[in-house]
Amino acid sequence: MKIKTFLGLSLFALSSNAFAENCQIDVSVMDAMTYDKTSMEISLAKCDKVTVNLKHTGKMPKTAMGHNWVLTSTADQVAAAADGVQAGAENNYLKTGDSRVLAFTKLIGGGESVSVTFDTKALKAGGDYTYFCSFPGHSFLMKGKFAVKA
Numbered sequence: 001m002k003i004k005t006f007l008g009l010s011l012f013a014l015s016s017n018a019f020a021e022n023c024q025i026d027v028s029v030m031d032a033m034t035y036d037k038t039s040m041e042i043s044l045a046k047c048d049k050v051t052v053n054l055k056h057t058g059k060m061p062k063t064a065m066g067h068n069w070v071l072t073s074t075a076d077q078v079a080a081a082a083d084g085v086q087a088g089a090e091n092n093y094l095k096t097g098d099s100r101v102l103a104f105t106k107l108i109g110g111g112e113s114v115s116v117t118f119d120t121k122a123l124k125a126g127g128d129y130t131y132f133c134s135f136p137g138h139s140f141l142m143k144g145k146f147a148v149k150a
């Protein structure tokens with residue numbers, strides 16, 4: 001009972017102090033087709049902007065095991081990834097000016113890091129979003145749910 005009361009109070013304190021900020025999400029990858037996170041979640045009330053920090057802790061060059069972080073609606077993910085393969089490495093395996101792409105980082109290789117900051121205005125609470133790596137062949141395994149709360 002005591003624990004329950006404590007939790008209730010701290011939740012209340014959190015929500016009453018809530019203010020919009022630039023929320024940070026760290027995600028890392030190795031020389032394998034997997035992110036260290038299988039899902040991410042943000043809150044529109046809390047985050048005006050979101051920064052995703054991608055770190056490649058592997059050793060392989062980006063020509064062999066490049067990774068990036070790309071956000072689209074789940075409905076657009078497969079087509080955006082397919083068009084990205086056609087676009088080639090010089091375009092980070094993303095079609096130039098693709099309006100389906102809501103945010104993306106450039107492609108990096110082992111030992112590199114990259115960040116992207118994007119506005120959350122284009123995202124809808126409860127919308128169905130997926131993040132993925134657009135390096136050819138990676139998005140089948142390298143993807144996760146990006147949940148957006150009110």
Ligand SMILES: [Cu+2]
Binds near residue numbers: 033065067068135142
């Ligand atoms: Cu990848």
